[in-house]
Amino acid sequence: MVVDPDTDLVVRVGRGDRTAAQALMARHLPGMLALARRMLSGQAEAEDCVQEAFLKVWTHAARWQPGKAKFETWLYRVTLNQCYDRLRKKPTEPLEAAADVPDGGDSPDRGLEVAALETEVSAALADLPERQRAAILLCHYQERGNIEAAEILGISVEALESLLARGRRTLRTKLSHLRDGAV
Template sequence: MTLLAGGRPADPDDPSADAAYARALARGEPQAARCFMARNLPTVLGIARRLLRDEAEAEDAAQDVFVKVWKNAHRWEPGRAKFDTWVGRIAINTCYDRLRRRREASGEDLPERADGAAGADDLLGAEAGARRVRGALASLPERQRLALELCHFQEHTNIEAAEMMEISIEAVESLLARGRRALRAALAGEADELIADLAASRGEEA
Protein backbone atom coordinates (compact mmCIF):
# COMPACT_ATOMS: atom_id res chain seq x y z
CA MET A 1 0.00 0.00 0.00
CA THR A 2 1.28 3.47 -0.85
CA LEU A 3 1.70 5.55 2.30
CA LEU A 4 1.92 9.20 3.22
CA ALA A 5 4.46 10.50 5.67
CA GLY A 6 3.46 9.25 9.08
CA GLY A 7 2.29 5.91 7.69
CA ARG A 8 -1.20 6.93 6.61
CA PRO A 9 -2.59 5.61 3.30
CA ALA A 10 -2.37 7.93 0.30
CA ASP A 11 -5.62 7.56 -1.62
CA PRO A 12 -5.39 9.25 -5.06
CA ASP A 13 -9.19 9.65 -5.06
CA ASP A 14 -9.32 11.40 -1.67
CA PRO A 15 -8.78 15.19 -1.95
CA SER A 16 -7.72 15.49 1.69
CA ALA A 17 -5.15 12.71 1.23
CA ASP A 18 -3.92 14.45 -1.94
CA ALA A 19 -3.48 17.68 0.01
CA ALA A 20 -1.58 15.92 2.80
CA TYR A 21 0.61 14.18 0.22
CA ALA A 22 1.40 17.49 -1.50
CA ARG A 23 2.28 19.14 1.81
CA ALA A 24 4.53 16.23 2.76
CA LEU A 25 6.34 16.46 -0.60
CA ALA A 26 6.74 20.22 -0.24
CA ARG A 27 8.34 19.67 3.18
CA GLY A 28 10.72 17.13 1.68
CA GLU A 29 9.62 14.29 3.96
CA PRO A 30 11.43 11.04 3.07
CA GLN A 31 8.24 8.96 3.28
CA ALA A 32 6.57 11.29 0.78
CA ALA A 33 9.48 10.82 -1.61
CA ARG A 34 9.10 7.04 -1.31
CA CYS A 35 5.38 7.47 -1.90
CA PHE A 36 6.14 9.40 -5.09
CA MET A 37 8.38 6.57 -6.33
CA ALA A 38 5.63 4.00 -5.77
CA ARG A 39 2.59 6.05 -6.75
CA ASN A 40 3.74 8.46 -9.47
CA LEU A 41 7.03 7.25 -10.91
CA PRO A 42 5.51 4.45 -13.06
CA THR A 43 3.21 6.96 -14.79
CA VAL A 44 5.98 9.51 -15.22
CA LEU A 45 8.36 6.92 -16.69
CA GLY A 46 5.66 5.57 -18.99
CA ILE A 47 5.00 9.05 -20.39
CA ALA A 48 8.72 9.78 -20.76
CA ARG A 49 9.50 6.48 -22.47
CA ARG A 50 6.61 6.86 -24.89
CA LEU A 51 7.47 10.44 -25.86
CA LEU A 52 11.27 10.42 -25.72
CA ARG A 53 11.89 6.84 -26.91
CA ASP A 54 15.22 6.73 -25.11
CA GLU A 55 15.54 4.90 -21.79
CA ALA A 56 18.41 6.96 -20.37
CA GLU A 57 16.76 10.24 -21.31
CA ALA A 58 13.41 9.02 -19.95
CA GLU A 59 15.04 8.28 -16.59
CA ASP A 60 16.70 11.70 -16.58
CA ALA A 61 13.36 13.32 -17.39
CA ALA A 62 11.68 11.42 -14.55
CA GLN A 63 14.28 12.80 -12.14
CA ASP A 64 13.60 16.30 -13.47
CA VAL A 65 9.88 15.77 -12.89
CA PHE A 66 10.45 14.67 -9.30
CA VAL A 67 12.51 17.81 -8.60
CA LYS A 68 9.86 20.04 -10.20
CA VAL A 69 7.07 18.38 -8.22
CA TRP A 70 9.05 18.66 -4.99
CA LYS A 71 9.82 22.36 -5.58
CA ASN A 72 6.31 23.24 -6.73
CA ALA A 73 4.07 20.95 -4.67
CA HIS A 74 2.97 23.98 -2.64
CA ARG A 75 1.61 25.53 -5.86
CA TRP A 76 -0.79 22.65 -6.60
CA GLU A 77 -4.41 23.81 -6.42
CA PRO A 78 -6.77 21.02 -5.23
CA GLY A 79 -9.82 22.48 -6.95
CA ARG A 80 -8.23 22.55 -10.39
CA ALA A 81 -6.98 18.97 -10.85
CA LYS A 82 -6.14 15.80 -8.95
CA PHE A 83 -2.56 15.76 -7.71
CA ASP A 84 -1.65 12.78 -9.91
CA THR A 85 -3.11 14.57 -12.95
CA TRP A 86 -1.02 17.62 -12.11
CA VAL A 87 2.11 15.44 -11.90
CA GLY A 88 1.27 13.87 -15.26
CA ARG A 89 0.96 17.32 -16.82
CA ILE A 90 4.39 18.27 -15.47
CA ALA A 91 5.81 15.06 -16.95
CA ILE A 92 4.32 15.77 -20.37
CA ASN A 93 5.57 19.36 -20.41
CA THR A 94 9.03 18.26 -19.26
CA CYS A 95 9.23 15.77 -22.12
CA TYR A 96 8.07 18.34 -24.65
CA ASP A 97 10.74 20.74 -23.42
CA ARG A 98 13.35 18.04 -24.00
CA LEU A 99 11.94 17.23 -27.43
CA ARG A 100 12.01 20.92 -28.35
CA ARG A 101 15.67 21.23 -27.36
CA ARG A 102 16.48 18.03 -29.23
CA ARG A 103 14.77 19.23 -32.38
CA GLU A 104 16.20 22.72 -32.18
CA ALA A 105 19.65 21.15 -32.07
CA SER A 106 18.90 18.87 -35.03
CA GLY A 107 16.82 21.35 -37.04
CA GLU A 108 13.68 19.18 -36.94
CA ASP A 109 10.22 20.69 -36.57
CA LEU A 110 8.29 20.18 -33.33
CA PRO A 111 4.68 19.04 -33.95
CA GLU A 112 1.90 21.26 -32.66
CA ARG A 113 0.87 20.21 -29.15
CA ALA A 114 -2.83 20.70 -29.64
CA ASP A 115 -3.28 18.50 -32.71
CA GLY A 116 -2.30 14.92 -32.65
CA ALA A 117 -0.70 14.03 -30.74
CA ALA A 118 9.62 -6.96 -21.02
CA GLY A 119 7.92 -9.61 -20.30
CA ALA A 120 9.35 -13.19 -20.30
CA ASP A 121 10.04 -14.73 -23.70
CA ASP A 122 8.20 -17.91 -22.78
CA LEU A 123 4.79 -16.21 -22.43
CA LEU A 124 3.45 -17.45 -25.79
CA GLY A 125 5.81 -15.19 -27.72
CA ALA A 126 4.54 -12.11 -25.92
CA GLU A 127 7.87 -10.32 -26.17
CA ALA A 128 8.03 -10.71 -29.95
CA GLY A 129 4.51 -9.35 -30.19
CA ALA A 130 5.39 -6.56 -27.79
CA ARG A 131 8.27 -5.53 -30.01
CA ARG A 132 5.91 -5.34 -32.97
CA VAL A 133 3.52 -3.14 -31.03
CA ARG A 134 6.34 -0.91 -29.80
CA GLY A 135 7.53 -0.51 -33.37
CA ALA A 136 4.03 0.34 -34.56
CA LEU A 137 3.52 2.77 -31.68
CA ALA A 138 6.81 4.46 -32.48
CA SER A 139 5.51 5.25 -35.97
CA LEU A 140 2.47 7.14 -34.62
CA PRO A 141 2.37 10.91 -34.09
CA GLU A 142 3.41 11.86 -30.57
CA ARG A 143 -0.02 12.91 -29.37
CA GLN A 144 -1.59 9.63 -30.50
CA ARG A 145 1.17 7.66 -28.74
CA LEU A 146 0.67 9.66 -25.58
CA ALA A 147 -3.12 9.25 -25.58
CA LEU A 148 -2.75 5.47 -25.98
CA GLU A 149 -0.12 5.35 -23.24
CA LEU A 150 -2.30 7.22 -20.77
CA CYS A 151 -5.67 5.62 -21.53
CA HIS A 152 -4.77 2.07 -22.55
CA PHE A 153 -1.51 1.15 -20.84
CA GLN A 154 -1.85 3.29 -17.71
CA GLU A 155 -5.66 3.02 -17.59
CA HIS A 156 -6.36 6.69 -16.96
CA THR A 157 -9.82 7.89 -17.89
CA ASN A 158 -10.31 10.07 -20.95
CA ILE A 159 -11.07 12.96 -18.60
CA GLU A 160 -7.78 12.50 -16.72
CA ALA A 161 -5.83 12.18 -19.98
CA ALA A 162 -7.45 15.36 -21.31
CA GLU A 163 -6.43 17.24 -18.16
CA MET A 164 -2.84 15.98 -18.37
CA MET A 165 -2.56 16.75 -22.07
CA GLU A 166 -4.41 20.06 -21.66
CA ILE A 167 -6.82 19.32 -24.49
CA SER A 168 -10.53 18.54 -24.68
CA ILE A 169 -12.04 15.13 -23.99
CA GLU A 170 -13.23 15.06 -27.60
CA ALA A 171 -9.65 15.62 -28.77
CA VAL A 172 -8.45 12.70 -26.63
CA GLU A 173 -11.16 10.46 -28.07
CA SER A 174 -10.16 11.51 -31.59
CA LEU A 175 -6.49 10.79 -30.89
CA LEU A 176 -7.36 7.37 -29.47
CA ALA A 177 -9.55 6.49 -32.44
CA ARG A 178 -6.94 7.57 -34.97
CA GLY A 179 -4.17 5.84 -33.05
CA ARG A 180 -6.07 2.55 -32.86
CA ARG A 181 -6.92 2.69 -36.56
CA ALA A 182 -3.29 3.29 -37.43
CA LEU A 183 -2.15 0.44 -35.18
CA ARG A 184 -4.66 -1.97 -36.69
CA ALA A 185 -3.47 -1.05 -40.16
CA ALA A 186 0.20 -1.39 -39.19
CA LEU A 187 -0.33 -4.71 -37.41
CA ALA A 188 -2.52 -6.24 -40.11
CA GLY A 189 -5.55 -6.88 -37.90
CA GLU A 190 -3.58 -8.25 -34.94
CA ALA A 191 -3.58 -4.99 -32.98
CA ASP A 192 -6.01 -5.94 -30.20
CA GLU A 193 -4.30 -9.23 -29.34
CA LEU A 194 -0.77 -7.84 -29.59
CA ILE A 195 -1.56 -4.75 -27.52
CA ALA A 196 -3.06 -6.99 -24.84
CA ASP A 197 0.17 -9.02 -24.86
CA LEU A 198 2.23 -5.86 -24.46
CA ALA A 199 0.06 -4.64 -21.58
CA ALA A 200 0.44 -8.05 -19.90
CA SER A 201 4.21 -8.03 -20.33
CA ARG A 202 4.41 -4.55 -18.81
CA GLY A 203 2.37 -5.75 -15.86
CA GLU A 204 4.91 -8.51 -15.28
CA GLU A 205 7.71 -5.92 -15.27
CA ALA A 206 6.03 -3.65 -12.70
Protein backbone atom coordinates in the same frame (compact mmCIF):
# COMPACT_ATOMS: atom_id res chain seq x y z
CA MET B 1 -13.30 21.64 -5.08
CA VAL B 2 -11.25 18.69 -6.36
CA VAL B 3 -10.83 15.77 -3.97
CA ASP B 4 -7.19 14.88 -4.23
CA PRO B 5 -5.70 11.85 -2.46
CA ASP B 6 -2.20 13.31 -2.84
CA THR B 7 -2.81 16.66 -1.14
CA ASP B 8 -1.56 15.62 2.29
CA LEU B 9 1.61 14.09 0.87
CA VAL B 10 2.36 17.09 -1.34
CA VAL B 11 1.92 19.51 1.57
CA ARG B 12 4.27 17.41 3.68
CA VAL B 13 6.79 17.25 0.85
CA GLY B 14 6.62 21.03 0.71
CA ARG B 15 7.66 21.10 4.36
CA GLY B 16 10.64 18.90 3.61
CA ASP B 17 9.22 15.57 4.82
CA ARG B 18 11.38 12.86 3.23
CA THR B 19 8.98 10.02 4.14
CA ALA B 20 6.19 11.82 2.29
CA ALA B 21 8.50 12.27 -0.70
CA GLN B 22 9.18 8.52 -0.70
CA ALA B 23 5.47 7.71 -0.43
CA LEU B 24 4.59 10.11 -3.26
CA MET B 25 7.31 8.60 -5.40
CA ALA B 26 6.19 5.03 -4.65
CA ARG B 27 2.65 5.97 -5.65
CA HIS B 28 3.43 7.61 -8.98
CA LEU B 29 6.86 6.59 -10.21
CA PRO B 30 5.88 3.24 -11.80
CA GLY B 31 3.08 4.78 -13.86
CA MET B 32 5.14 7.80 -14.87
CA LEU B 33 8.09 5.67 -15.89
CA ALA B 34 5.90 3.30 -17.90
CA LEU B 35 4.30 6.23 -19.72
CA ALA B 36 7.63 7.92 -20.42
CA ARG B 37 9.17 4.69 -21.60
CA ARG B 38 6.40 4.09 -24.13
CA MET B 39 6.46 7.71 -25.21
CA LEU B 40 10.21 7.79 -25.72
CA SER B 41 11.00 4.14 -26.52
CA GLY B 42 14.12 4.25 -24.39
CA GLN B 43 14.74 3.37 -20.77
CA ALA B 44 17.54 5.85 -20.03
CA GLU B 45 15.67 8.80 -21.51
CA ALA B 46 12.48 7.79 -19.73
CA GLU B 47 14.34 7.66 -16.42
CA ASP B 48 15.83 11.12 -16.99
CA CYS B 49 12.39 12.38 -17.90
CA VAL B 50 10.69 11.20 -14.69
CA GLN B 51 13.64 12.39 -12.63
CA GLU B 52 13.13 15.87 -14.12
CA ALA B 53 9.41 15.66 -13.40
CA PHE B 54 10.03 14.78 -9.75
CA LEU B 55 12.57 17.58 -9.50
CA LYS B 56 9.73 19.93 -10.44
CA VAL B 57 7.59 18.33 -7.73
CA TRP B 58 10.26 18.84 -5.06
CA THR B 59 10.76 22.43 -6.21
CA HIS B 60 7.10 23.40 -6.42
CA ALA B 61 5.55 21.35 -3.60
CA ALA B 62 5.81 24.20 -1.06
CA ARG B 63 3.73 26.40 -3.38
CA TRP B 64 1.13 23.73 -4.23
CA GLN B 65 -2.39 25.06 -3.77
CA PRO B 66 -4.80 22.23 -2.91
CA GLY B 67 -8.17 22.30 -4.61
CA LYS B 68 -7.07 23.99 -7.82
CA ALA B 69 -6.22 20.88 -9.81
CA LYS B 70 -5.59 17.24 -9.08
CA PHE B 71 -1.92 16.70 -8.30
CA GLU B 72 -1.73 13.53 -10.39
CA THR B 73 -3.11 15.36 -13.42
CA TRP B 74 -0.45 18.05 -13.03
CA LEU B 75 2.27 15.45 -12.49
CA TYR B 76 1.43 13.47 -15.62
CA ARG B 77 1.16 16.66 -17.62
CA VAL B 78 4.65 17.64 -16.46
CA THR B 79 5.91 14.16 -17.39
CA LEU B 80 4.38 14.37 -20.84
CA ASN B 81 5.81 17.84 -21.38
CA GLN B 82 9.24 16.49 -20.49
CA CYS B 83 8.68 13.72 -23.05
CA TYR B 84 7.60 16.21 -25.74
CA ASP B 85 10.71 18.31 -25.08
CA ARG B 86 12.93 15.30 -25.53
CA LEU B 87 11.09 14.15 -28.65
CA ARG B 88 11.57 17.57 -30.22
CA LYS B 89 15.25 17.70 -29.34
CA LYS B 90 16.06 14.29 -30.68
CA PRO B 91 14.39 11.94 -33.17
CA THR B 92 13.01 8.73 -31.65
CA GLU B 93 14.88 5.47 -31.72
CA PRO B 94 12.09 2.90 -31.71
CA LEU B 95 14.28 -0.16 -31.81
CA GLU B 96 16.13 0.72 -28.61
CA ALA B 97 13.24 -0.77 -26.67
CA ALA B 98 14.23 -4.29 -27.62
CA ALA B 99 17.52 -3.99 -25.77
CA ASP B 100 16.05 -3.65 -22.29
CA VAL B 101 12.92 -5.72 -22.48
CA PRO B 102 12.25 -7.80 -19.38
CA ASP B 103 11.94 -11.49 -19.94
CA GLY B 104 8.59 -13.12 -20.53
CA GLY B 105 8.68 -15.17 -17.36
CA ASP B 106 7.63 -18.71 -18.17
CA SER B 107 9.97 -19.77 -20.98
CA PRO B 108 12.74 -18.52 -23.24
CA ASP B 109 10.35 -18.73 -26.21
CA ARG B 110 7.76 -16.66 -24.44
CA GLY B 111 10.49 -14.16 -23.55
CA LEU B 112 11.44 -13.83 -27.21
CA GLU B 113 7.80 -13.45 -28.22
CA VAL B 114 7.31 -10.69 -25.69
CA ALA B 115 10.52 -8.99 -26.82
CA ALA B 116 9.38 -9.13 -30.44
CA LEU B 117 5.96 -7.78 -29.52
CA GLU B 118 7.54 -4.99 -27.49
CA THR B 119 9.75 -4.01 -30.41
CA GLU B 120 6.88 -3.98 -32.87
CA VAL B 121 4.58 -2.01 -30.58
CA SER B 122 7.34 0.49 -29.81
CA ALA B 123 7.99 0.98 -33.50
CA ALA B 124 4.29 1.43 -34.26
CA LEU B 125 3.89 3.89 -31.38
CA ALA B 126 6.96 5.84 -32.48
CA ASP B 127 5.34 6.38 -35.87
CA LEU B 128 2.28 8.03 -34.31
CA PRO B 129 2.23 11.81 -33.85
CA GLU B 130 3.14 12.58 -30.24
CA ARG B 131 -0.33 13.75 -29.16
CA GLN B 132 -1.98 10.64 -30.58
CA ARG B 133 0.64 8.50 -28.89
CA ALA B 134 0.07 10.21 -25.55
CA ALA B 135 -3.72 9.85 -25.88
CA ILE B 136 -3.47 6.15 -26.75
CA LEU B 137 -1.06 5.47 -23.89
CA LEU B 138 -3.13 7.30 -21.30
CA CYS B 139 -6.41 5.65 -22.30
CA HIS B 140 -5.43 2.17 -23.44
CA TYR B 141 -2.10 1.49 -21.76
CA GLN B 142 -2.76 3.21 -18.44
CA GLU B 143 -6.51 2.68 -18.75
CA ARG B 144 -7.50 6.16 -17.62
CA GLY B 145 -10.92 7.61 -18.30
CA ASN B 146 -11.38 10.03 -21.18
CA ILE B 147 -12.08 13.00 -18.90
CA GLU B 148 -8.91 12.44 -16.88
CA ALA B 149 -6.79 11.85 -20.00
CA ALA B 150 -8.20 14.99 -21.62
CA GLU B 151 -7.32 16.99 -18.49
CA ILE B 152 -3.77 15.66 -18.53
CA LEU B 153 -3.39 16.56 -22.18
CA GLY B 154 -5.08 19.93 -21.66
CA ILE B 155 -7.63 19.33 -24.42
CA SER B 156 -11.38 18.75 -24.66
CA VAL B 157 -12.84 15.26 -24.45
CA GLU B 158 -13.99 15.59 -28.08
CA ALA B 159 -10.45 16.41 -29.19
CA LEU B 160 -9.16 13.46 -27.20
CA GLU B 161 -11.67 11.11 -28.82
CA SER B 162 -10.58 12.33 -32.22
CA LEU B 163 -6.90 11.70 -31.37
CA LEU B 164 -7.79 8.27 -30.03
CA ALA B 165 -9.79 7.25 -33.08
CA ARG B 166 -7.00 8.23 -35.48
CA GLY B 167 -4.26 6.74 -33.31
CA ARG B 168 -6.04 3.44 -32.77
CA ARG B 169 -6.78 3.08 -36.46
CA THR B 170 -3.12 3.63 -37.40
CA LEU B 171 -1.91 1.30 -34.65
CA ARG B 172 -4.25 -1.44 -35.73
CA THR B 173 -3.27 -1.10 -39.36
CA LYS B 174 0.44 -1.26 -38.51
CA LEU B 175 0.07 -4.17 -36.11
CA SER B 176 -2.72 -6.09 -37.85
CA HIS B 177 -0.42 -9.06 -38.45
CA LEU B 178 -0.26 -9.58 -34.66
CA ARG B 179 -3.97 -9.99 -34.23
CA ASP B 180 -4.18 -13.77 -34.14
CA GLY B 181 -0.66 -14.50 -33.04
CA ALA B 182 1.10 -12.69 -30.25
CA VAL B 183 -1.81 -10.72 -28.79
